[in-house]
Amino acid sequence: MTMTPPLPSARRDDDDDHLREECGIFGIVGNVDAAALTALGLHALQHRGQEAAGIVSFDGRHFHSHRALGLVGDNFSSGAVIDRLPGDRAIGHVRYATSGETILRNVQPLFADFEFGGLTIAHNGNLTNAYRVRRALVRQGCIFQSTSDTETIIHLIAMSHYSTVVDRMIDALRQLEGAYSLVALTQRKLIGVRDPLGVRPLVLGRLGEGYILASETCALDIIGAEFVRDIEPGEIIVIDEDGVRSVKPFAKQSHRFCIFEYIYFARPDSTVEGENVYQVRKNIGAELARESHVDADMVVPVPDSGVPAAIGYAQESGVPFELGIIRNHYVGRTFIEPTDNIRHLGVKLKHNANAARLKGRRIVLIDDSIVRGTTSMKIVEMVRSAGAKEVHMRISSPPTAHSCFYGIDTPAADELLAGRMDVAAMARHIGVDSLAFLSLDGLYRAVGKAKRDSGSPQYCDACFSGDYPIRLTDKEEGPIPEQLSLLTERD
Secondary structure, X not given: OOOOOOOOOOOOOOOOOOOEEOEEEEEEEOOOOHHHHHHHHHHHOHHHOOOEEEEEEEOOOOEEEEEEEOOHHHHOXXXXXXXXXXXXXXXXXXXXXXXXXXXXXXXXXXXXXXXOEEEXXXXXXXXXOHHHHHHHHHHOOOOOOOOOOHHHHHHHHHHOOOOOHHHHHHHHHHOOOEXXXXXXXXXXXXXXXXXXXXXXXXXXXXXXXXXXXXXXXXXXXXXXXXXXXXXXXXXXXXXXXXXXXXXXXXOOOOOXXXXXXXXXXXXXXXXXXXXXXXXXXXXXXXXXXXHHOOOOOEEEEOOOOOHHHHHHHHHHHOXXXXXXXXXXXXXXXXXXXXXXHHHOOHHHHOEEEOHHHHOOOEEEEEEOOOOOOHXXXXXXXXHHHOOOOEEEEEEOOOOOOOOOOOOEEOOOHHHOHHHHOOHHHHHHHHOOOEEEEOOHHHHHHHOOOOOOOOOOOOEEOHHHHOOOOOOOHHHHOOOOOHXXXXXXXXX
């Protein structure tokens, strides 16, 4: 969620060269262990955000909140913390920020007291007109406490003249543009929302007599909950003492779910929009082998994201799958490189070549994407240093040539390698013998669609095609004034 077009992150380094999801959300009602189950759900969604986590619970009288910087396990594993979050309902959020400071006031869920009572809200996505709306609200006297665009929703709810919280939320969302999934909690209701195009995911689950809302089905699996269904695009789900109610207040639009969820963002064990992510990634690898196979001795994934596609590629091509690169799972994003003398080691902190398997071999290297190319260069150099005879890179997505404005951490277009070079130039730049990307039609075939241009697109593929399905109001109406540069935080 952002107030502006994506900006280069001060925290991004050459060894962290993948696109990053913004956040994950979770909500539960009707279970005495609501906070503990929320912590488990957030743990399953940790891949969607690693910089901060928060939980707000309600015990029938009071809301209770704990928000902290860092991982879920570092902040919510203590029984004492969970004991301070009583109640049979709660919502939670894991966050990945892309610019501005990572500070506690920006950690979600956000909470506010209204005339109808308290409301807490968590958001996955990006509002593309939030800066303009926020500026108008400030001129009306609203005082913002964070730099998150999620707070814009809170102020619009407060300013609404409708009587019920659901109608106020509908009124607020009608004034906003962008991609979003929301969970909100009041004294009496758990509410879930997806934007009218369904760009960001949200699912409904059930555990006993209680209900769950979550970004992915893996968050249901970890607590033993049953998957009920995906929340539909433009749907508002209201869960209270009367049960589950569906409201569809927005005009029906073409579904444009983010196709990159299948390629990289979602966990492989999740089912997204009816498709198992692991199987889709294997299908992607098989399509890649059919489109651009090359004679080789082994197929090697860049772990972990390249593994399912590499398995699919190997099965389709008949070339053996090998773990030619081993990942160190115990190095986090905040690992300190203390001196310039060892900074060049870079990628070896996370990956190391399995030289015994690579030496003298022709390698097909499978990765999910190339963003700026810095990591790809280091991986290729490492594999060649281990003795690989040939290195052919195959990418399980089309070239990422356009920035995302819908909730994904993406460099500016002029920083994207595919935005500056053709495939041949990219191959020379990263040092491979050959390079090929999956075609856009191949990607659509892998997710079960005939081709991309059969009627209107069924997915948001703007990062590949430049076809933005939601208006980019803040971007189109000009840059942010220098004096308002604080309004650049993303969640």
